Amino acid sequence: MTDTPARLLNLLSLLQTPREWPGSELADRLRVSPRTIRRDIGRLRDLGYPVEATKGAEGGYRLVAGAAMPPLLLDDEEAVAIAVGLRAGAGHAIEGVDEASVRALAKLEQVLPARLRRRVSSLQNATIPLTRGDGATVDPHTLTALAGSVTGRERLRFGYRSGEGAESKRLVEPHRLVSTGRRWYLVAYDLGREDWRTFRVDRVRDPFATGARFTPRGLPAGGDAAGFVSASMARNQPELALDITFAAPADRVTARLPGYLGRPEPTGPDSCRLRGNSQDSLEWIALRLALVDCEFTVHGPPALREHLKRLGTRLTRASG
Known part of the structure; x- marks a missing residue:
């Protein structure tokens, strides 16, 4: 193999397999001399890949964790698996899957060959995710x-x-994408309204990048995108002061509630109390409380207590 760039890519692909490669085996695989392998290892190190060498008659090489993330080489199956996983996570706004995963998905799909894009789309279209219906x-x-x-x-x-x-x-x-755990929002300067706006991404249709570049603007009062979304939500939805006790250990309740509602404080070995604020709808909060799957008492707000009474009455009638 006389093409040095192609040989380096093949060598890197082998080293990214989690094992140690004897120099002689690498030389046989790439049909070059052990001396050429040593030179190529040096080139990879110069490019920032942390290749570790072991001493001995054979001498082995393996890729180890470094201070920075160098580019990865993925085979077809790995690329498809990562793209499908990122699509599934991003598409349902799972808590903890934030803008970084969407950027990774955008980069990956940009370089995927057409044949792999078709495979990703086929898998996506043929799969029905089982979700709780607790987010758009x-x-x-x-x-x-x-x-x-x-x-x-x-x-x-x-x-x-x-x-x-x-x-x-x-x-x-467009300025930033923000994930709240339930929904994605786009923070952008609306040229038609001449003002900053927050857009729910599930309500966006047929986005098209015009190709026209712009100089980024600063958000009002020097704020950040997450704070801007929070302020926008506060204007559109009144804040509810939650005060709820649960007949279950705090760690169990914590695992079943979204983190932004707050962390329940233990009041005993099998009980806890949640005090926090939420701008979610009464319907949404009632659903999440029911999913905790334990006895609970709502001390406030009064509107949530009334909603649960009406909901309980309807459910009782539905059960016959």
Whole structure:
């Protein structure tokens, strides 16, 4: 193999397999001399790949963890598996899957060969995820289009449906994507309204990057995107002061509630109390409390107690 770049890529692909490779085996695989292998190992080190060598008659090489993340080489099956996993996580706004995973998905799908894109789409379309229905789903293609425009600083066109169902066309300068654990939001400067706006990504339709670059603007009052989304939600939804006791250990309740509601404090070996604030709807909070699957008492707010009474009455009638 006389093509040095191609040989280096093949060598890197072998080293990324989690095992130690004797120098002689690498030389046989790549049909070069052990001396060439040593030179190529040096080239990879110069490029930032932490290749460790072991001493001995044979001498072995393996890739170890370094201070930075060098580029990875993936085979077809690995690339498809990662793309499908990232799509599934991003599409359902799972708590803890944030903007970084969407950026990774955007980068991966940009370089996937057409044959692998078809495989990813086929797997996605043939799979029905089992979810609790506790968050709006979004199209991964929409997320990657938005993430690409944010990273590339390109103006973006899309259709948007408001909470009241009104349809509109928007031209924006995208700033950041924000995940709340339940939903994805796009923070952008709306050129038509000449103001900053927050858009729910599940209401975005047919996003199109125009190719027109822009100079990023600063958010009002020097704030960050997460704070801007929180403030926007506070304006649209009154905050509820939650005070709830559970007849279950605190760690069990914590595992069954989203983290942003707060952490229950133990009041005994088999009981705990949650005090916190939420801007979620009464319907949503009632659903999450029911999913904890234990006895609980709502001390506040009164509106939540009344909603649970009405819900309980309806469920009792439904049971006959």
